[in-house]
Amino acid sequence: MSDGDAAPTLHQRIRGDIEGRILTGAWRPGHRVPSEHELMAEYGCSRMTVNKALSSLAEAGLIVRRRRAGSFVARPHLQSVVLEIPDIQAEVSRRGLAYGYRLLGRRGRAPRRGDADEAALAGGGRLLELDCLHLAGGRPFALEHRLIAVAAAPEAAEADFSEISPGAWLLGHVPWTEAEHRITAVNATEAEAELLGLDPAAACLVLERRTWRGGERITNVRQLFPGDAYDLVARFAPAHG
The missing domain is CATH 3.40.1410.10 (Chorismate lyase-like)
Structure with missing residues (x-):
């Protein structure tokens, strides 16, 4: 397998799964994204891995992270x-x-x-x-x-x-x-x-x-x-x- 065909890391996979649901319309603007703990349980990974995936989605403008409330699909920009x-x-x-x-x-x-x-x-x-x-x-x-x-x-x-x-x-x-x-x-x-x-x-x-x-x-x-x-x-x- 070449470097260009390398399998995605787990945080990339989590990001890709969430991004896919947003871009296909399965999760509409305002939809609550599963919590960090829910994603940790679903993917069997650490909080750091989940946080990295959610942070990259927030930087891309696809989700909004609110302290104590959780993460939500962003409104169109x-x-x-x-x-x-x-x-x-x-x-x-x-x-x-x-x-x-x-x-x-x-x-x-x-x-x-x-x-x-x-x-x-x-x-x-x-x-x-x-x-x-x-x-x-x-x-x-x-x-x-x-x-x-x-x-x-x-x-x-x-x-x-x-x-x-x-x-x-x-x-x-x-x-x-x-x-x-x-x-x-x-x-x-x-x-x-x-x-x-x-x-x-x-x-x-x-x-x-x-x-x-x-x-x-x-x-x-x-x-x-x-x-x-x-x-x-x-x-x-x-x-x-």
Whole structure:
């Protein structure tokens, strides 16, 4: 057996077992991880070995260790505190409007040649490309273009996105651990303006998001909102030196 094929140490095995349960969604955010004593009994090892495994999981941001309370699966981490992963249907409902959804296009494909970001997302596999329109009170609310890594979410290849939006499906089926948002203002193209019922070149807000599960990319999405349809609000407190 070569050095690269060496069997994992016991603390690596413990970490791998726990990490697997978190990343597959078996243990959801807030789930209590077995105590050190429970893990010592399960794996027949010392407290030092268990502590080493839990410490590495905490350093990776997968669990939170609380004194006297134990360890818990961490809540997903956002690189920006301004936004959470938005559920457009819930947002429309909060406004007291009826939510609607239309799938405009769907196809599976390989990453575009020379597109490094798409290649990184695909992870050696294929991409599922989806275009859809979200409605509020019967009027266009957001235009969405999404790529899903089939390797990271194989069930997406068989999901019926004519009935459920890809964002809602992903929130319910694929756990994520990190997200990145980019917010910009643009003028709608002629085709986008027509779909959103806007005047050509109308001002719009673009929310672009990428999500990861551990180090694995899950999805890229671009959501285009009419300029007067969406607010981004954050509440801050001053830092104290």
